Amino acid sequence: MKQMVIRTPGKINLSLDVVGRRADGYHLLSTVMQSLDLADRVTVGLEPGGQDIRLTCSRQGIPLDSRNTAWKAARLFLDTAGVSAGVTIYLDKQIPASAGLAGGSADAAAVLLALDRLCPDRLTRPGLFSLAARIGADVPFCLQGGTVLCEGIGERLSPLPSFGQVPVLLCKPDFGLSTPWVFGRLNLQRLGRRPDQLTVLECLRQGDLAKLSKVTANVLESVSLPVYPVLQKLKKELRAAGAAMSLMSGSGPTVFGLFYDPADCESARVRLTARCPSGILFLATRTCETGPTILPDLQIQETQA
Ligand code: C5P
DSSP states (O other), X not given: OEEEEEEEEEEEEEEEEEEEEOTTSOEXXXXXXXXXXXXXXXXXXEEETOOOEEEEESSTTOOOSTTSHHHHHHHHHHHHHTOOEEEEEEEEOOSOTTSSSOHHHHHHHHHHHXXXXXXXXXXXXXXXXXXXXXXXXXXXXXXXXXXXXXXXXXXXXXXXXOOOOOEEEEEEXXXXXXXXXXXXXXXXXXXXXXOOXXXXXHHHHHTOHHHHHHHOOXXXXXXXXXXXXXXXXXXXXXXXXXXXXXXEOTXXXXXXXXXXXXXXXXXXXXXXXXXXXXXXXXXXXXXXXXXXXXXXXXXXXXXXX
């Protein structure tokens, strides 16, 4: 069996606007996605002669069948690339699930990358990205990584200059939100505050977090904040604890704050952990420039079955 281990980062959305809706119900986005230094570790094995896709996970409560995006990625890759083999996938989860941090999409991207390396020359790079888009709207970004303006339903990628390693405090409440639920309740006539995307891009280039806080927005907050007032409260707590800006990530419910200084980010983590109800998860991390990476020591391991 050949196997490969991939480190695959989660993401936040530094801005998110909805600019229309497709006939199939999917929403057209303009969003800046940003990789985080918070990553799952995905081990993918290829078993020549096998047939099944077997999925295991370090965390309970994650579906281990065709409902899982990692499983879907393996199935789609094998069928499209014409590979007849079994696949084993182990997900070592660090990214909270149903959180707006693209945990499932990151795992799917890792499986695509691993299978592409384990079965070389089957798919082109654009072919791999089009498979990614069929699995989920965030998967192409997760395959790419870094700082990217994502348009269409999320699959049209325009990489942006690096945003560097900006300290991020993630606040994940003790409930999840389903992406279809959030998009399904969105009223396009009442999006509330919308991001000024041109100025957002300028602020990112300049690293101007103070100005970014004035021009960015996530229109999906118009759905989640009225239903879950704790999210508005967390945004305020983050600002009071020194964050230069705070916003909900993607379809939520995770709210994040950006800081200039890692020490301030850590102090805010300690302060919010003490002030807020237990059950809210606070994670200090930072933005990063890379997408999924093959872990060097374990690149391709060949073991005799
Ligand atoms: O593509 P993904 O599986 O992440 O999307 C889950 C659901 O979220 C979709 O079925 C759709 O209801 C909604 N969605 C949307 N517009 C997007 C992305 C997702 O309406 N751009």
